[in-house]
Amino acid sequence: MTDDRPTVAVWKFASCDGCQLTLLDCEDEFLTIAGVVRFAHFAEVSRARVDGPYDLSLVEGSITTEEDLLRIQEIRAASRRLVTIGACAVAGGIQALRNFAAEGAYAAAVYAHPEYLSSLETSTAIAAHVPVDVELQGCPISRRQLLEVITAELAHRRPVLPSHSVCQECKAAGTVCLTVCDGTACLGPVTRAGCGALCPSIGRGCFGCFGPSSGANPGALVDELLGAGTSRAEASRLFATFNVGNPVFGDQSAALTGRGEQEEPT
Amino acid sequence: MTHGSGTHRTVAVEGLSRVEGEGSLRVDVRDGVVEDVALTIFEPPRFFEALLRGRAAAEAPDITARICGICPVAYQMSACAAVEDAVGVRVDDRVTALRRLLYCGEWIQSHALHVYLLHAPDFLGCADAVELAERDRAAVQRGLALKKTGNLVMETVGGRAVHPVNVRVGGFYRAPSPAAVAALAGPLERARDAAVATVGWVAGFDFPDVEGEYRFVALRGDGCYPMESGRVVSSDGLDVTAAAFADRVVEEHVARSTALHARLDGRLEYLTGPLARYALNADQLPEVAVRAAAAAGLGTRCANPFRSIVVRAVELVAACDEALRLVNGYEPPEPAAAPVEWQAGVGTGATEAPRGLLFHRYELDGAGLIRSARIVPPTSQNQLTIEADLRRVAQAGLDLPDDQLTWRCEQAVRNHDPCISCAAHFLDLTVARR
Numbered sequence: 001m002t003d004d005r006p007t008v009a010v011w012k013f014a015s016c017d018g019c020q021l022t023l024l025d026c027e028d029e030f031l032t033i034a035g036v037v038r039f040a041h042f043a044e045v046s047r048a049r050v051d052g053p054y055d056l057s058l059v060e061g062s063i064t065t066e067e068d069l070l071r072i073q074e075i076r077a078a079s080r081r082l083v084t085i086g087a088c089a090v091a092g093g094i095q096a097l098r099n100f101a102a103e104g105a106y107a108a109a110v111y112a113h114p115e116y117l118s119s120l121e122t123s124t125a126i127a128a129h130v131p132v133d134v135e136l137q138g139c140p141i142s143r144r145q146l147l148e149v150i151t152a153e154l155a156h157r158r159p160v161l162p163s164h165s166v167c168q169e170c171k172a173a174g175t176v177c178l179t180v181c182d183g184t185a186c187l188g189p190v191t192r193a194g195c196g197a198l199c200p201s202i203g204r205g206c207f208g209c210f211g212p213s214s215g216a217n218p219g220a221l222v223d224e225l226l227g228a229g230t231s232r233a234e235a236s237r238l239f240a241t242f243n244v245g246n247p248v249f250g251d252q253s254a255a256l257t258g259r260g261e262q263e264e265p266t
Numbered sequence: 267m268t269h270g271s272g273t274h275r276t277v278a279v280e281g282l283s284r285v286e287g288e289g290s291l292r293v294d295v296r297d298g299v300v301e302d303v304a305l306t307i308f309e310p311p312r313f314f315e316a317l318l319r320g321r322a323a324a325e326a327p328d329i330t331a332r333i334c335g336i337c338p339v340a341y342q343m344s345a346c347a348a349v350e351d352a353v354g355v356r357v358d359d360r361v362t363a364l365r366r367l368l369y370c371g372e373w374i375q376s377h378a379l380h381v382y383l384l385h386a387p388d389f390l391g392c393a394d395a396v397e398l399a400e401r402d403r404a405a406v407q408r409g410l411a412l413k414k415t416g417n418l419v420m421e422t423v424g425g426r427a428v429h430p431v432n433v434r435v436g437g438f439y440r441a442p443s444p445a446a447v448a449a450l451a452g453p454l455e456r457a458r459d460a461a462v463a464t465v466g467w468v469a470g471f472d473f474p475d476v477e478g479e480y481r482f483v484a485l486r487g488d489g490c491y492p493m494e495s496g497r498v499v500s501s502d503g504l505d506v507t508a509a510a511f512a513d514r515v516v517e518e519h520v521a522r523s524t525a526l527h528a529r530l531d532g533r534l535e536y537l538t539g540p541l542a543r544y545a546l547n548a549d550q551l552p553e554v555a556v557r558a559a560a561a562a563g564l565g566t567r568c569a570n571p572f573r574s575i576v577v578r579a580v581e582l583v584a585a586c587d588e589a590l591r592l593v594n595g596y597e598p599p600e601p602a603a604a605p606v607e608w609q610a611g612v613g614t615g616a617t618e619a620p621r622g623l624l625f626h627r628y629e630l631d632g633a634g635l636i637r638s639a640r641i642v643p644p645t646s647q648n649q650l651t652i653e654a655d656l657r658r659v660a661q662a663g664l665d666l667p668d669d670q671l672t673w674r675c676e677q678a679v680r681n682h683d684p685c686i687s688c689a690a691h692f693l694d695l696t697v698a699r700r
Contacts, residue, residue, distance in 0.1 A: 013310070017287065018335020018336070021335045022335075024383065025417055027411065027413055030405065033409070034399075039394075044286060045394050045395065047673075047676075048285070048393040048397075093332070095313065101316070123312075139332065140335060140428035174397065199425075204439040211267075237321060237322060237325065241328075244372075
């Protein structure tokens with residue numbers, strides 16, 4: 001009997017596993033998905049391995065080692081379609097903070113023998129190395145958006161993903177604006193929708209998990225935040241988390257303090 | 267894959283699966299004796315301790331959550347405990363109760379994932395839970411439903427299942443409404459029943475007859491099973507604060523691993539996680555978990571690493587029951603978070619991640635910026651003990667054909683649910699027989 005289901009492979013680079021876990025968090029849909037596709041390579045879930053080519057590769061994590069520079073080329077060559085999932089794969093992740101540090105400083109702070117390591121000095125997005133067909137933003141990605149992307153890929157259509165900002169999700173949910181009301185620092189105006197404006201709904205400013213929205217103008221937001229009492233150092237840190245590797249956030253953070261010479265502890 | 271013949275053989279498998287992260291494993295056998303074993307972790311390091319320097323301590327819970335997508339709450343809880351210790355913040359009992367409820371959600375989610383999707387297929391000869399579902403769909407669905415309930419608790423209390431957003435130093439951004447928390451009772455009651463059924467299911471598996479010689483280390487709960495706080499105790503009489511424990515754990519960087527190897531007092535191997543918690547806290551389990559454990563034939567101590575799946579299932583029962591107790595007694599903390607005044611200091615926080623003891627230590631400056639950070643996850647503490655297990659299991663299984671020995675060795679690693687992303691990932695198995 002031939003198995004003519006499309007093959008899906010899931011790959012991990014430098015990451016926390018949370019985005020591929022999101023596929024398993026589709027508890028109601030997982031067995032259905034596993035019926036219509038064949039998981040040909042999904043190390044977290046299965047001992048079974050099928051050689052490529054693969055119809056769809058989902059790639060989590062960022063490129064941080066020489067080996068991974070080669071591995072991503074092989075995966076791209078073996079994949080008809082390649083979708084990156086999550087802030088690490090799309091923007092380099094929180095570990096991209098090293099891109100702004102003095103050479104070698106990070107490894108020496110954590111490891112007694114940095115010479116045992118073979119890390120690159122940078123953490124970079126998958127798209128910096130190979131063509132990517134769809135990028136799914138988020139730290140972590142949204143379960144709903146992941147299902148949409150898989151469904152769209154199976155149907156050979158383009159996924160419907162938002163490019164607008166978290167602000168619009170707040171308006172749709174009727175959440176009162178925190179920045180306007182009490183000056184809470186919030187990245188909602190420049191952050192891509194997808195989480196459902198979770199943080200503002202609990203009285204917390206958005207901290208940018210989903211990266212920049214399309215056409216984001218962080219400079220204008222910074223003026224607003226500084227005017228409302230946020231310090232330059234705080235504002236710089238706010239842009240320098242999971243999506244610091246995206247220049248829209250990373251450059252803004254650097255402009256606020258000059259990253260690398262960011263406040264040293266006293 | 268088999269190479270060679272007679273007493274000189276190599277068995278190699280590329281990629282150990284159904285663990286969180288990636289690493290490699292090697293067993294060297296010469297003339298029928300296991301000579302050397304090595305669990306090698308080459309998860310690309312992400313340098314969290316370095317990138318935390320100069321960050322605000324208030325950011326530590328959200329940044330360190332990104333170490334692990336499967337146990338982000340553990341990182342958030344240990345980070346909060348350490349920062350609060352450094353600045354002298356005491357949280358109110360209602361905050362502690364809500365944190366414990368959130369943590370129960372993570373235990374349920376993580377243990378259900380491990381028991382049903384990562385570990386059980388080994389005992390039933392399946393490559394994965396998808397194949398298992400072809401044989402016993404109801405079992406896999408029960409596991410997924412349990413996992414979903416854990417996620418529901420995390421979403422209700424924390425805002426989302428992976429990297430919750432509601433946790434802050436001092437407590438929470440907003441306490442969930444009593445109605446939202448009360449709505450968890452029904453699903454949790456069903457989950458508790460499913461967890462009891464899980465204990466019965468896994469207790470019926472066949473277990474290799476192997477006993478480990480373990481030095482167990484866990485938090486000791488104060489009247490309840492340990493989770494978000496407690497003193498650190500061991501099976502050989504240790505009983506110290508988290509800070510004193512952290513001082514005694516010495517980590518070593520070895521060439522083969524990007525995970526640091528931890529030893530107590532620089533020399534003693536030890537094991538944290540379900541087997542250790544159970545051995546040191548069985549008397550603290552709720553009644554329903556005690557009954558389930560007894561029905562499964564589990565004593566008050568279990569040293570067969572393969573039977574850790576039964577202990578994990580008993581902990582699932584305990585976590586569901588504890589979550590129900592907390593839901594029924596829920597009072598929203600007011601305020602939702604204790605006020606924090608930043609000051610210079612050093613603090614340590616230790617909590618029980620699903621996989622074992624996780625401690626953080628931070629040194630803060632007067633403005634609340636982190637001067638130095640130390641994070642010790644369960645897997646780097648367990649790594650040497652996992653290697654000792656591998657040696658024992660490989661030696662006991664040398665009569666098995668190569669493919670079965672290989673699977674058995676993989677299983678010996680999975681017994682401990684290693685979180686290699688936490689420890690730093692990439693398991694390839696190489697068994698060399700010479």
